[in-house]
Amino acid sequence: MTEMAGEVRAAAAPVAARPVAGLSKAVAGWLQAAPLAAILLAFLVAPIAMIVVVSFWKATEFSIIPAFSFENYEFLFGSPVTYRVFLATFKYALVTWAATLAIGFTVAYYLAFHIRSQTVQIALFLLCTIPFWTSNIIRMISWIPFLGRNGIANQALIDWGLIDAPLEWLLYSDFAVILAFVHLYTLFMVVPIFNTMMRIDKSLLEAARDNGASGFQTLVHVILPLTKPGIMIGTIFVVTLVMGDFITVRFMSGSQKANVGRLISNDIGLLQYPSAAATAVVLLCTVLIVIGILLRFVNIRKEL
Amino acid sequence: MAKTGYTRRSLLKTGGAAVAASALPAPMIWAQETKNIVLRQFGTGVSNLNDVAKKVKEDLGFTLEMTALDSDAVTQRAATQPDSFDIADIEYWICKKVWPTGNLQAMDTSRIANYDKIVGIFRSGKLTPESTIAQGTAPHTVGFVEGPDGTSFASEETGWMTLIPTIYNADTLGIRPDLIGRPIESWTELLNPEFKGKASLLDISSIGIMDMAMVCEAMGEIQYGDKGNMTREEIDKTMAIFTEAKKNGQFRAFWKTFDESVNLMASGEVVIQSMWSPAITAVKSRGIPCVYQPLKEGYRSWGGGIGLSKSLSGMELDAAYDYINWYLSGWVGGYLMRQGYYSAVPETSKEFMSANEWGYWFEGKEATDVITSPGGDALAQAGETRDGGDFYERMGRVACWNSVMDENQYMVRKWNEFIAA
16 A cells, blocks of 8 residues: 555656645655545544454443453354354365366466467457356356256256256255355456466467476476466455355355354344454454465565 | 236225225325325335335325345344334334334324224233233233333333234244145154255244244253243253254255245245245245145244334324324235235225135135235135134134243354354
8 A cells, every 4th residue: 555655656746746836745745645545544444443343342132332341252262153163164265265276277277378369368258257247146046946956957967867866965055155156256266367377478488398398397387386476366356255255155055054254144133243343353364364374475566 | 917806806905995095084194295205114024015115105195115124134223223214014022122222102002093903912912802822022012111202011001002013923834745745733843854954944043943942842852931031041952952953954954034935945945944924825826835834832923013213203203103004904904914914903904805815814714716816826726725724723823922032142142053053
């Protein structure tokens, strides 16, 4: 953020210097950075601060009492359910990440290196985005009749003679949840990876080939390292989206599974705002730690 | 939609409305002024129907904006956003939770034209003079306050009502007779391993726990002091039984909204589950057999009513009273009864139903002709009877009312654990 503000300041300074002639450059700079800072303060910092404050409050059934109490956190960390639910959340994030990465990388690789014509490339890329023209919820819910006990998937499998009885675990299971996640979020992996792949200097690939590297060696030693920033950006998207989700888990598991988002939404539904806030704070910290660790592997800033 | 049915019904409506209009002693406001009035009503999906809003516009002139939410969201909104609504269409157990926030105002029963005709359940608590009052939050216990500003509930009729009762019903389990193929008689069947992976429960803690209690009691596992107000020990035991069943894969899914329950049943994912009456109607109207199975242990019942926001005053308040009087005057009652609910003033609804419909839905008689839903779909053929018998037979066998417990917070936490288990 500070860097961005700095750039804005540097670029705009000569023009803006005239109207604020009486002020020093530094003051003008602060003023120019102020709108963005104010927006971030009002819509990002303040709400988070509020959530943190409320997480220390107490609640009865229908009223919230301002206080400074660790009760919510004590309950949260004292309950085995919390650990189980966090574990489930990580599980969803990890499996979804692995699947979206595998699919996303393959799709991006195909688009970037196998399609020669730019027109076809753009057309195929747009094709990937078509499912995103409808809402998240619709894309998710449309899986339900497909995967159901008497759904198309089971009917087809039975007709082909692959199974005798419908597969129960297709719907309302972890499988269904992860399938929906992968379907919903793979594009978030494809886009950044495709983007970094397009920037790879093609002469590097030629050099690798000239030096006798096989296709696989080129992939592992040239393309993969150069695509890391894209993978990392995609990872951050997917991990944060999955960890913050609650509706996909609710619908696809038939309310039978829980992740942290559902814990929060249940609390809100029952008017337990302080408890929800405490859970949200813990989740926020967890996600920040995860992203902090991810960023240690790759410097994505130089790619932006 | 069947054309003939529509014509017959619209005739009935017009005729009935004329009767109602001349019979209603309540002061009607001049249409010219009411035209601009907008009343914002929110509530659960059961009675928040666009048809009602349309009819209000026709009959009373003002605009009714409807918002349908689930029970938890309704409670939340009534308790925390008093300025976001004028009329709260809530259940009695929600009223117990929300009334102490002071967001609703008591209603003067002398302004309710049909007050004397409201069924006993909502006034003295007794359906008939001989009835015993069921466990849980029986509507009459939270139906009255001492005065216009009363904060605590009164034990008898005081002339100041918290909610004007609108609809209610006796709930039980819904089943797919075609997929089960044998009679179902007891609540215990919900946990019968025979239906492993084919049972469902609703994921609204305060109602779900009651269905659980009905099952546990029927199994003979737990004897409750009051199913509507359990002790921590009783809650723990109940949850333990269901958590074990859940881990064994008894449940296919849990549902939270009306349409989820319909889809679970219609698709055959589930063959036995907690269900609401119109959900059965919805499944049947797709041509799929579905029975609202009366069980020997009795029903779990609920009642809903209309509450007025504290901030309602002047012309809007008058309009709200008009709306309430109109609500009890029969058209809505008839509309709701054709879906399997009961109206708080059944006798006014009778005028808006055909003799066949009244006999089938209220008196539990054999249908003399095809019974259709308000949408026009056939629900029953001539000769069929309603599940559970007549009004007194059904409402007289209520074992427990939906309720909110003293240990509610503890129960909610346990419920969360159950869902995450």
